[in-house]
Amino acid sequence: MSATSYAASIIETALASEQPILRFGTFTLKSGRSSPYFFNFGLFNTGSLLLALASAFADAILDAYPEIGSSSAGPDTPKVLFGPAYKGIPLVAAIASELARRGRDIGYSYNRKEKKDHGEGGSIVGAPLKGQKVLIVDDVITAGTAIREAHKIVESEGGQTAGIVEALDREERGQGELSTVQEVEKELGVKVTSVVKMRDIVAWLKEKGKLDEMKAMEEYRAKWGVN
Numbered sequence: 001m002s003a004t005s006y007a008a009s010i011i012e013t014a015l016a017s018e019q020p021i022l023r024f025g026t027f028t029l030k031s032g033r034s035s036p037y038f039f040n041f042g043l044f045n046t047g048s049l050l051l052a053l054a055s056a057f058a059d060a061i062l063d064a065y066p067e068i069g070s071s072s073a074g075p076d077t078p079k080v081l082f083g084p085a086y087k088g089i090p091l092v093a094a095i096a097s098e099l100a101r102r103g104r105d106i107g108y109s110y111n112r113k114e115k116k117d118h119g120e121g122g123s124i125v126g127a128p129l130k131g132q133k134v135l136i137v138d139d140v141i142t143a144g145t146a147i148r149e150a151h152k153i154v155e156s157e158g159g160q161t162a163g164i165v166e167a168l169d170r171e172e173r174g175q176g177e178l179s180t181v182q183e184v185e186k187e188l189g190v191k192v193t194s195v196v197k198m199r200d201i202v203a204w205l206k207e208k209g210k211l212d213e214m215k216a217m218e219e220y221r222a223k224w225g226v227n
């Protein structure tokens, strides 16, 4: 298996950036696991890096939903991107404009963390979710709290979660045998699409002949990876 072209492109952008976004080494995660790699999505912090990330997201979204934003889109195709505050906000704005640049026009919206009682009020900003099929976008799913919360917001606004897209799937077990992504898919009955998966990073390292890093990743996957 080889890495998807958009995964490879994000991996390369992440490695080449001034402050390395993707690093190989030894990193202790919040879970206590010692990981051979670390992806810091907060470091996609310039216009060009955000554009590269939005473009890879758009590629992954078009791969998963080929008709999105087109005149042939069916009733089950997502019509609105929803980005949970805060990190989902710039993501949905950038991805929606990148999709528009490719001739695919869809709505985007996001929540406020604190309700506003003046002006237009409410806790949602952007395209209405009522009666819409919604694609939730976030950078990472760790314990799944933010995504479950975002799903509740979509439902409470009268929308329907049609799918979820995240930047990175570490493809490792949570508390039980399943990964958080697999648990969320089961629980919400929707597909989670990821721009980069752990297996893409392994495949990319193999293609580039970076065998020490690849070996460390394989060992980690054997210990913590999902089937």
Ligand SMILES: O=P(O)(O)OC[C@H]1O[C@H](OP(=O)(O)OP(=O)(O)O)[C@H](O)[C@@H]1O
Binding pocket: 084, 085, 086, 087, 088, 138, 139, 140, 141, 142, 143, 144, 145, 146, 147
């Ligand atoms: O799956 P989880 O365990 O919920 O972790 C993932 C969430 O955590 C981070 O956001 P955070 O909650 O820190 O909020 P922020 O976007 O405002 O920084 C991240 O952007 C995800 O939304």
